[in-house]
Structure formats: structure tokens, C-alpha cells
Amino acid sequence: MQTRLCNSTSYRMIVSKNGSQMTQGQAVLIWGATGGISGHTPTQYVLNGGGTPVGVWLSSEKRAEVLRAMGC
Numbered sequence: 001m002q003t004r005l006c007n008s009t010s011y012r013m014i015v016s017k018n019g020s021q022m023t024q025g026q027a028v029l030i031w032g033a034t035g036g037i038s039g040h041t042p043t044q045y046v047l048n049g050g051g052t053p054v055g056v057w058l059s060s061e062k063r064a065e066v067l068r069a070m071g072c
Contacts, residue, residue: 024050
């Protein structure tokens, strides 16, 4: 259930006409980007949409490395 909720919330906030309507080339701030599903899902939406994810509020250097490997 959590995966579906994170997926639909991420889509609505990043992609949909009721959200930010992200376009290619935009930088998108992702608060809590290493927060498991709720952080990785929006990062993937931004990457797949041609945007540049900017992850903030990272709890450790190890998690920052994970985000860098994802393309954040």
C-alpha cells in the first residue's frame, strides 16, 4: 500500500496538472530524497522526465552516495 501511495503522491506533485507540471531541464528539489520509497520515487520521476533532481536533508554521506549513483 505504501508503494502505491508514494507513487501516486509523487506523480501528482511533480508531473500532474494539479502539481508543478515539471518539464525537461528543470531542477526539482526533493526534500528527504534518501527516505526510502518516499524519496526514491520522486527522484525517479524527475530523472525519467528529463529534470535534474536535487536531493536535500540527507542523514549520512553513505546515503548521499546512493543518490549520486542514481543521478541526483
